[in-house]
Amino acid sequence: MYGIAASTTAAPNPRRRRWRRRLAVLAVLLGLVVLFHVPLLRHLGEFLVHDEPLAAADALIVHGAGDVRQIERLYKDGWVKKVVLIEDSSSRLARYNVIPTEESTLRRALAARSLPDTMLTVQAGRFKTNWDRARYLKDWLEQHPAARVIVLADEFDSREAEYVYRSVLGPEAGRVIWHAVRDVRYDPSNWWHKRQGVVHVTNCYVALVHAYLAGEPPSPATEWDPDRYEEALKSAAHKGGAK
Amino acid sequence: MKATFRWLKRGVCLAVLAGILVVWLAPVWVLPPVARFLDVSEPPQPVDYVLVLNGGPNTRPFAAAALVRAGLARTILLTRPSLALESASVQEGVTLPELEITKRVLKGRDIAEERVRILPGEVTSTADEASELAAFLETEPGATAAVVTNSFHTRRAQMVFARALGANAGRVSFVGVPQDDLDEDSWWRSPQGCTTYVSEYCKLPYYWLRY
Numbered sequence: 001m002y003g004i005a006a007s008t009t010a011a012p013n014p015r016r017r018r019w020r021r022r023l024a025v026l027a028v029l030l031g032l033v034v035l036f037h038v039p040l041l042r043h044l045g046e047f048l049v050h051d052e053p054l055a056a057a058d059a060l061i062v063h064g065a066g067d068v069r070q071i072e073r074l075y076k077d078g079w080v081k082k083v084v085l086i087e088d089s090s091s092r093l094a095r096y097n098v099i100p101t102e103e104s105t106l107r108r109a110l111a112a113r114s115l116p117d118t119m120l121t122v123q124a125g126r127f128k129t130n131w132d133r134a135r136y137l138k139d140w141l142e143q144h145p146a147a148r149v150i151v152l153a154d155e156f157d158s159r160e161a162e163y164v165y166r167s168v169l170g171p172e173a174g175r176v177i178w179h180a181v182r183d184v185r186y187d188p189s190n191w192w193h194k195r196q197g198v199v200h201v202t203n204c205y206v207a208l209v210h211a212y213l214a215g216e217p218p219s220p221a222t223e224w225d226p227d228r229y230e231e232a233l234k235s236a237a238h239k240g241g242a243k
Numbered sequence: 244m245k246a247t248f249r250w251l252k253r254g255v256c257l258a259v260l261a262g263i264l265v266v267w268l269a270p271v272w273v274l275p276p277v278a279r280f281l282d283v284s285e286p287p288q289p290v291d292y293v294l295v296l297n298g299g300p301n302t303r304p305f306a307a308a309a310l311v312r313a314g315l316a317r318t319i320l321l322t323r324p325s326l327a328l329e330s331a332s333v334q335e336g337v338t339l340p341e342l343e344i345t346k347r348v349l350k351g352r353d354i355a356e357e358r359v360r361i362l363p364g365e366v367t368s369t370a371d372e373a374s375e376l377a378a379f380l381e382t383e384p385g386a387t388a389a390v391v392t393n394s395f396h397t398r399r400a401q402m403v404f405a406r407a408l409g410a411n412a413g414r415v416s417f418v419g420v421p422q423d424d425l426d427e428d429s430w431w432r433s434p435q436g437c438t439t440y441v442s443e444y445c446k447l448p449y450y451w452l453r454y
Binding site for chain 2: 109210211220
């Protein structure tokens with residue numbers, strides 16, 4: 001009798017039981033993610049930020065005029081006395097004189113804040129990537145053997161930038177202090193509230209993984225030429241008209 | 244049944260592994276079509292208006308100017324991006340906003356001011372730009388327009404514009420401009436290529452669901 005009872009209330013199929021367990025674990029995990037999405041996303045954002053405690057340095061390295069507020073603060077607080085602008089002058093907008101150079105914009109912004117023009121040194125050239133800028137900084141550090149510098153970086157780009165600079169600078173990377181600059185639009189505590197923030201953080205993760213896995217990319221592909229494009233359009237339009 | 248399920252599971256795992264292996268060993272076979280899928284641009288045709296989408300001042304306004312100078316379009320339409328989207332330096336007035344840069348490019352390419360029109364309202368996305376063009380075309384019966392954007396952006400733009408334009412979608416074509424330093428045949432080798440295509444593939448389903 002006991003034998004019959006045992007067979008009718010047999011344990012559920014082990015495979016089904018296993019799947020049920022897996023689904024339960026998945027549901028619990030999903031629940032935890034939903035429940036703790038704020039700290040999780042904040043940590044995801046914070047991971048990209050590489051910021052170090054400030055210390056007095058010989059120069060502040062910047063990449064654009066957009067950093068003028070930080071320059072003013074660091075100068076007036078006595079952290080630096082000199083600013084080195086590494087300007088990428090290879091962009092089409094700069095070459096076609098559509099926009100003022102970063103140098104002229106920064107000099108104007110410094111003057112507007114009553115900061116001395118003499119504090120600024122400019123190195124303009126083809127500095128498209130962090131790898132290019134890091135190589136320049138390596139040369140600069142070799143020319144200034146005892147110098148220590150503060151490098152300004154967008155906060156979400158700072159981990160990738162630090163990795164790239166460390167790869168290029170080697171042991172000299174110890175002479176660099178990283179200062180992550182906050183974006184006024186979003187920060188690690190709220191980036192997922194704005195579409196731009198989500199795109200920015202995603203892009204920074206992709207760039208970071210790419211830097212880790214692939215290292216320095218090969219030289220960029222040939223640049224698009226608007227003059228040749230226009231010629232091709234005119235020629236096509238002319239042929240079309242001739243028909 | 245049990246055996247079939249087990250084989251199915253193994254088959255899926257094997258296919259995924261084979262896929263990863265092929266991408267890893269021979270990316271040149273697999274990844275260029277991934278990029279080309281996003282490009283649905285058409286050869287430029289004569290139109291009345293050219294709308295320059297925001298987000299590529301290095302290339303898009305140059306292409307729009309070329310279309311006008313080649314006699315393929317009469318007037319360039321621009322939209323005003325919301326200031327909240329611009330960087331801190333733009334918001335503080337240190338650097339130029341995108342609309343100003345675009346206007347300067349057009350001026351630099353000898354496009355007369357009367358050939359440039361700025362659509363009313365502020366935009367924050369491609370969908371807003373599509374709504375602006377849809378509203379504009381309602382007031383211009385029979386007019387045709389070309390939307391100028393980067394090639395990788397044309398599929399998403401076409402999808403969003405088709406929904407916003409409804410019956411007028413046939414009056415709009417899409418002109419793709421290559422992105423600087425980005426090659427469809429080797430995009431995975433550069434961080435810029437990876438961020439561009441990963442980001443675009445993330446946005447595509449989002450826009451498909453949302454707009």
